[in-house]
Amino acid sequence: MAARVTMPEGRFMLAFPMLLFFGAFFVAPLLLLVAVSFFDDPDITVPGLSQYTGFLSDAFNWRVLGQTLLLGVKVVACTTLLAYPIALLFLAAGPRLRRVLLMLILVPLLTSVVVRTFAWIVLLSREGVVNSLLLSLGIVGAPVQLLHTELGLIIALMQIELPLMLLPLVSVMARLDPNVVAASQALGAGSWRTLVRVILPLSLPGYAAGVLLVFASSTAAFVSQSVIGGGRLIYMPLFVYQQATTLYNWPFAAAISVILVLAISLVAFGINHLGRSARGNIHG
Amino acid sequence: MNVLHAPRPALEGAALSGTGHAVTLTGITHRYGGFVAVRDVSLEVAGGSLVAFLGPSGCGKSTLLRAIAGFIRPQAGSIAIGGEVVDDVRPNRRGVGIVFQNYALFPHLSVAENVAYGPQAQGVPRAQVRALVEENLRLVQMADYAKRLPRELSGGQQQRVALARVLAARPRILLLDEPFGALDKNLRFDMQIEIKRLQRELNLTTILVTHDQEEAMSMAERIVVLNQGRIEQVGAPSDVYDRPATLFAGTFIGSTNLLPARIAAISGATTRVRLAAGGEVDAVAPAPLGIGGRVLLSVRPERMRLVDGPGRGRVAARLDVSMPLGATVVHEVILADGLRAKVSEPRTHDGPAHRPGDPVHVELRLESGAAIFPDGLVEDPEQENQA
Ligand SMILES: Nc1ncnc2c1ncn2[C@@H]1O[C@H](COP(=O)(O)OP(=O)(O)OP(=O)(O)O)[C@@H](O)[C@H]1O
Ligand SMILES: [Mg+2]
Numbered sequence: 309m310a311a312r313v314t315m316p317e318g319r320f321m322l323a324f325p326m327l328l329f330f331g332a333f334f335v336a337p338l339l340l341l342v343a344v345s346f347f348d349d350p351d352i353t354v355p356g357l358s359q360y361t362g363f364l365s366d367a368f369n370w371r372v373l374g375q376t377l378l379l380g381v382k383v384v385a386c387t388t389l390l391a392y393p394i395a396l397l398f399l400a401a402g403p404r405l406r407r408v409l410l411m412l413i414l415v416p417l418l419t420s421v422v423v424r425t426f427a428w429i430v431l432l433s434r435e436g437v438v439n440s441l442l443l444s445l446g447i448v449g450a451p452v453q454l455l456h457t458e459l460g461l462i463i464a465l466m467q468i469e470l471p472l473m474l475l476p477l478v479s480v481m482a483r484l485d486p487n488v489v490a491a492s493q494a495l496g497a498g499s500w501r502t503l504v505r506v507i508l509p510l511s512l513p514g515y516a517a518g519v520l521l522v523f524a525s526s527t528a529a530f531v532s533q534s535v536i537g538g539g540r541l542i543y544m545p546l547f548v549y550q551q552a553t554t555l556y557n558w559p560f561a562a563a564i565s566v567i568l569v570l571a572i573s574l575v576a577f578g579i580n581h582l583g584r585s586a587r588g589n590i591h592g
Numbered sequence: 593m594n595v596l597h598a599p600r601p602a603l604e605g606a607a608l609s610g611t612g613h614a615v616t617l618t619g620i621t622h623r624y625g626g627f628v629a630v631r632d633v634s635l636e637v638a639g640g641s642l643v644a645f646l647g648p649s650g651c652g653k654s655t656l657l658r659a660i661a662g663f664i665r666p667q668a669g670s671i672a673i674g675g676e677v678v679d680d681v682r683p684n685r686r687g688v689g690i691v692f693q694n695y696a697l698f699p700h701l702s703v704a705e706n707v708a709y710g711p712q713a714q715g716v717p718r719a720q721v722r723a724l725v726e727e728n729l730r731l732v733q734m735a736d737y738a739k740r741l742p743r744e745l746s747g748g749q750q751q752r753v754a755l756a757r758v759l760a761a762r763p764r765i766l767l768l769d770e771p772f773g774a775l776d777k778n779l780r781f782d783m784q785i786e787i788k789r790l791q792r793e794l795n796l797t798t799i800l801v802t803h804d805q806e807e808a809m810s811m812a813e814r815i816v817v818l819n820q821g822r823i824e825q826v827g828a829p830s831d832v833y834d835r836p837a838t839l840f841a842g843t844f845i846g847s848t849n850l851l852p853a854r855i856a857a858i859s860g861a862t863t864r865v866r867l868a869a870g871g872e873v874d875a876v877a878p879a880p881l882g883i884g885g886r887v888l889l890s891v892r893p894e895r896m897r898l899v900d901g902p903g904r905g906r907v908a909a910r911l912d913v914s915m916p917l918g919a920t921v922v923h924e925v926i927l928a929d930g931l932r933a934k935v936s937e938p939r940t941h942d943g944p945a946h947r948p949g950d951p952v953h954v955e956l957r958l959e960s961g962a963a964i965f966p967d968g969l970v971e972d973p974e975q976e977n978q979a
Contacts, residue, residue, distance in 0.1 A: 492713075494663075494690050505698075
């Protein structure tokens, strides 16, 4: 009995350093950020709501917010199209091919996002690999402008964020009972019905986690957005950066940040809610 | 209805068609990597019959079922269902229903949706699907649970839903991989009877995998004894029990005493052996053996009884312990050569005639013939006479 009583306390003590770290480096700065956003002047002397009313009353700001969230949606959609076939291949694969696939998924994560972003500059430039390929295949007659366009940014983000989609997806596939798939076939269902009625529903919790990660990560991908998107495409992170470092308007930068965090959290909450109701089904 | 490959019985047809489909396995060999799980198995399961696969864990029972259902493609051999080779037919076109060892219910679908899955996949009209679901859930006594999810059911309830699900799909062949494992004794008995009744009524060819030899003996018309991926014996339950073809079959089914002996004389079908513990008895040898050869005589405990004096077919022994087991008493005796043997007798009301430590004689009653096997197959002498 004594061990039972002391165990929870012991566990709490173990979590304490983490809580301390979390508090000092995440919660405190966040609170500071929120506090700063409630000042009306760049010198942070007059408290007020004018940053928020200012943000919300300007259509330009709304467009930046909308484009940022839309970028997240587009990247999520593209990684979905790429990730599901790979995940299904993983599901059908034997143990050896599975190990190879997992390696291939993980390797990109070992190089930094900055490195991968700059690699994409080389690939997407007018004389880059992508354009020479398109030209030599005769798909286009003249080099396509990919750098500093949303299309180029989405292509790059798709590759950069793909592992975040694949990892949770592959992990549910690995846990899927092969007998459940076999049962569907034995009951007379063809591949398509088995996919739609069994495999996809059972992969939903992993997919929801992937969507969450990719959405949050691509909407906040400051480096890729500014390097590949360039100065003409303005998304929320770059917007914050400009306000803070170029215009020294810290309260407005803080308010934009808070709005971005709220918007992403709202989407995350919705996805998480969907994922949770689906997750209950997989641990039968 | 698709009649190209594996026509599923039409709704009305299933119950009426009296033609069970035979399953024919020819030279099936399957390897997982380098490990041979099934080795050159050939077997004919008659249409409409119930056959039990009996064998120790890992002997390849599930692998054989998976091959018949079409989930794995054996490296060698051929499978025919109803006379038609199905090697290239996909699992969803074979009309083979299977209940998995782990049930494999669809975790995201309710009990009713699980049962409806098969008929829906086969394009059965909605009203008929509903009728099939109701009928089969009632059959397994799960009608009250139709709206629950599998994870809200006990193991035995899940097992019954798995049965209802496979029956609702009206397969040509029914494969049951230890389908009663999670059921308690009474429910298990009910379900065994129910399956047997259905199987008869629908004339449904059924293969039942089981560890439980009593289940195999009571349900199956034929038993296939498997060991290490190979068939050891195929026969009617009484055949396999009374005339085991191999030492393995003899020891795996029922319990038996293996008594070391030498061949004394051979006349026609009967072979006279001299037991190492003393005494001579007549027995049946499944394979020809030479005079003087060392053999093991397999005698079931119920084919022996304790008597007082010496005589023909009797062996001197000492009673070690007696254990009453319901209607029978199992005595453990120590034979003259020091080996132990089990003797099972009906329990009498007079109380025990012999007490532990008493010198007794064991009479071998071998009317239906005890089997003898060449010695040297059993490595550990300690285990020789109690398997
Ligand atoms: N996917 C697999 N990969 C490798 N080896 C396997 C695989 N499936 C089964 N085996 C091996 O093949 C042998 C036969 O397996 P199988 O599942 O057919 O046994 P079983 O007779 O059904 O046993 P049990 O009664 O325990 O269910 C076992 O030794 C098992 O370890
Ligand atoms: Mg098995």
